[in-house]
Amino acid sequence: MTGQATFRTALLDASQPTPGGLTDGQGRPAGRRYDVYRNNVAVSLAEALETGFPTIAKLIGPGNFRAVAARFLRASPPSSPLMMRYGAGFAEFLETVKPLAHLGYLPDVARLELALRRSFHAADHTQADPAILQDLDDDALMACRMRLAPSVAVLRSAWPVVSIWAFNMRPGSPKPQARPEEAVILRAEFDPEPNVLPMGGADFLEALIRGDSFGSAMAAAGEDFDVGAVLSLLLGHRAITGIDFEDTP
Incomplete structure (x- = not known):
């Protein structure tokens, strides 16, 4: 040595x-x-x-x-x-x-906390104009590709990882229920927040992060996916930084 x-x-x-x-x-x-x-x-x-x-x-x-x-x-x-x-x-x-x-939940809680820290230190971003989505027909929406902020992170867990975190870090949060949770870390301004995703949400966001089209991401999420809930999360936390179309250079 x-x-x-x-x-x-x-x-x-x-x-x-x-x-x-x-x-x-x-x-x-x-x-x-x-x-x-x-x-x-x-x-x-x-x-x-x-x-x-x-x-x-x-x-x-x-x-x-x-x-x-x-x-x-x-x-x-x-x-x-x-x-x-x-x-x-x-x-x-x-x-x-x-x-x-x-x-058994400790490692995933640690992964959540690490994701929160990385989100905090991720590059700043500017939100795309949400009005763009209002003017799209169904075909254009399905074909577009959404770019997400560098601070966005997706986490899957067999444990109620967000609920465990909230119960310990946010006074008044309800006691965690024994169920798996998929989470997305979002940072609207300075402080990142973990959010529980609906079923299929992790598949949807991971597809967008890969650069798949909105339609392909919807297909990956499955038939029962609540796209409105996830889009509300993304828009509410200013996490969509760009919307690209087939003819975008």
């Missing part, structure tokens, strides 16, 4: 000895100072993780979260100096934590 790798491994694991050769400003062994530095790094990373995943922290409690965070930072040290990106693999890590296996 290289000196740099040894330094990093010990920095993230308090059970490891201080790497050899480290000294303070007066040439003395830097054991105590290194321990202080190591503790500050671990605390900072754990706080960054909790800031990014507040619902997970609330669901498992602060003590458990600190223990999980300590394991995660050793397994997945930061790969970027931008702390907003830290925790990209946290959901997958939670799937491996056996003491939390009985809380």
Whole structure:
């Protein structure tokens, strides 16, 4: 193991000895100072993780979260100096934590929180003029392609993931019901919001994101799909940034 790798491994694991050769400003062994530095790094990373995943922290409690965070930072040290990106693999890590296996919804809640963070940091956008849709006949509507904002994200879960998030983060929200939920993250201005989609909604939005025509997206969503509900969500959150037609260059 290289000196740099040894330094990093010990920095993230308090059970490891201080790497050899480290000294303070007066040439003395830097054991105590290194321990202080190591503790500050671990605390900072754990706080960054909790800031990014507040619902997970609330669901498992602060003590458990600190223990999980300590394991995660050793397994997945930061790969970027931008702390907003830290925790990209946290959901997958939670799937491996056996003491939390009985809380099967945790990984998807983490995915939802990560999607909210990414939506927050996504590029700003300008809404397309909604009046364009009012003037389209059925054939033109089915043939058009809708471009969605960079902040839009779709999430599928076998758990009531949005309801779990809301119950813990929005006072007064109803208790989650045991059912799967498909979600879309939308950001009208600054703060992104998760929204539960009707049946077929995820298929519809994923088709639009792929660049499929409106008609193809409708077909992917199925016969019972409530397109009006999803269009209202998109328009209400200013998520449609462009409407293209066959003759658009």
